[in-house]
Amino acid sequence: MQPRSRRTFLTLGLLVTAGTALTACTEPHDDTPAGAARRPDPDEPIRLRAVAATDTLLAGYDALLPQAPQLQPLRAEVAQHRAALQPTTTAPPTVTAPPSTAPTTLTALAALEHQTAQSRLADLGAASPQLARLLASVSTAGVLHAVALGDPGTTAPAAAPSPSPDPATAFQDALSAEHAAVYGYGVVGARLTDDQQRTDARTTLAAHQSRRDAWQRLLTTSGATPTAAAAGYQLPFPVTDAPAATRLAAHLETRLTTVYADLVAAAPAPHRPLAADALRDSALRARHWGATPTPFPGLPSTPTPTPTPSITP
Incomplete structure (x- = not known):
């Protein structure tokens, strides 16, 4: 068994991106002194x-x-x-x-x-x-x-488009999250009993594999070494039946909305639409698996x- 210290967790604490340090879109505090010229907001x-x-x-x-x-x-x-x-x-x-x-x-x-x-x-x-x-x-x-x-x-597309080559190390954390999602959907598919749900799980697994491969190509082209998948991942809760499997799928996609919302802020401007597409896709899939939509997905x-x-x- 893989030593616990080397496992990668699917829980909130370790599925964070380079954008985590950014604050959560709260309104800025205005410290402009009375009578002073206000700096234009770009x-x-x-x-x-x-x-x-x-x-x-x-x-x-x-x-x-x-x-x-x-x-x-x-x-x-x-x-x-x-x-x-x-x-x-x-x-x-x-x-x-x-x-x-x-x-x-x-x-x-x-x-x-x-x-x-x-x-x-x-x-x-x-x-x-x-x-x-x-x-x-x-x-x-x-x-x-x-x-x-x-x-x-x-609808969420089944495959991710290939990003154009450009240095983008902010995608390393997104790649790690996709590695975890690919592993997680292997567990999801093994526990589902409904044929349509199993088909949905296979389709979604292929979509995450495609996006994982896209991030790997981007990082390789930019001269970075893509983060490798861990040998094993600890699940956030036991998955022993179909209801637990659907909850895991919803959990994975909900966590990915946070990853990709942060990536929109952390990635170079030309790559922001790619991160926004990934955010949308994960939010749609989370809804499909039963997650409750929120007013601000990913925040x-x-x-x-x-x-x-x-x-x-």
Whole structure:
């Protein structure tokens, strides 16, 4: 048996990335003395665009809430996104949206969530590391909202794209996490009894193997030595039956959302979309295996809430 000291754990403590030292997207404290000139925030234009897109979403939810009150929890999460994205150097405006622009069906709202989620990623390269991580998390939440609303076109791809060559040692921890996921899904597949679940587990295992291989190629091309897989991994809890296997799959994917949210902040700007894609994929898989979605997938804590402006449709 592999000595305990050489095992790699799948638990929270050892599945961390280079981005762990970054704080969890809390609002910055303003220490500007009274009367002093305020330093411009380079993220402000990005935040304003993100808030404007969020306002459109909120107007869409408010237009449908009277006939679909079950949308309230999703609407509340979107309001949390707005509070987290709001620039701290400007006063929160009152939101107005023409009634004609609001979606009139759940299908249209799902499409708007999906479209908005994709648009969040356009600013990843220009944003600061912490804001990039927040944008990726909010984008992932939007994809989960679209799925909850019935968007049939929102699925996690079975294989990861190959990253373009570039030094990216921030991917070492992501590679280690994928090694652990590959091992974990071997256990998951061995304990499942339902044929469809076993097929899903095999498909997901192949996806993690593909992403593992992509990170290995990136690191090798950049001149780094990829982290090798450990001989064995200690599971976070005993996995002796199918229910425990599905919980392990949800645990693995949830942990990977944290890994990839941190990687969005830690990776070079050209590679942030790759990390954001991985964050989205793991969040979708976590939902598939029964994990409860959160307003900010991958973030260790939610941003400090601020009052949400009223929306006048």
